[in-house]
Amino acid sequence: xxxxxxxADGLAEPLIPRSNGALVFDAPWQGRALxxxxxxxxxxxxxxxxxxxxxxxxxxxEPERPYWDSFVTALDSFAAELEPD
Numbered sequence: 001x002x003x004x005x006x007x008a009d010g011l012a013e014p015l016i017p018r019s020n021g022a023l024v025f026d027a028p029w030q031g032r033a034l035x036x037x038x039x040x041x042x043x044x045x046x047x048x049x050x051x052x053x054x055x056x057x058x059x060x061x062e063p064e065r066p067y068w069d070s071f072v073t074a075l076d077s078f079a080a081e082l083e084p085d
Contacts, residue, residue, distance in 0.1 A: 017067060030068045037075050044082055054078045 016034065017024040025031045041051050054074035062070065 026068070030071070033068065033072055033075060037071070037078070040075075040079060040082065046082075051075075051078050 023031075023034070025034075037051055040046075041048055051074065054077050055071060058070040058074040058077070059065070059067075061073075065073075
């Protein structure tokens with residue numbers, strides 16, 4: 001199953017906020033951030049759960065931070081780890 005399908009099928013729960021099963025974005029940049037995360041995971045042959053661990057850590061680090069701000073923090077950390085030394 002592709003990572004995109006995993007997200008769509010809800011296997012990434014509780015990763016992405018939903019309302020009646022639909023993904024919830026308050027602003028266009030949030031959907032783009034999700035797309036970038038999916039693309040990075042797919043292109044680097046990582047498992048979605050690897051990114052998910054970064055997101056969980058970002059949320060745990062600052063629980064009061066808005067979800068999508070934590071998502072971008074996790075995306076930044078995930079991408080930095082992918083960069084060659």
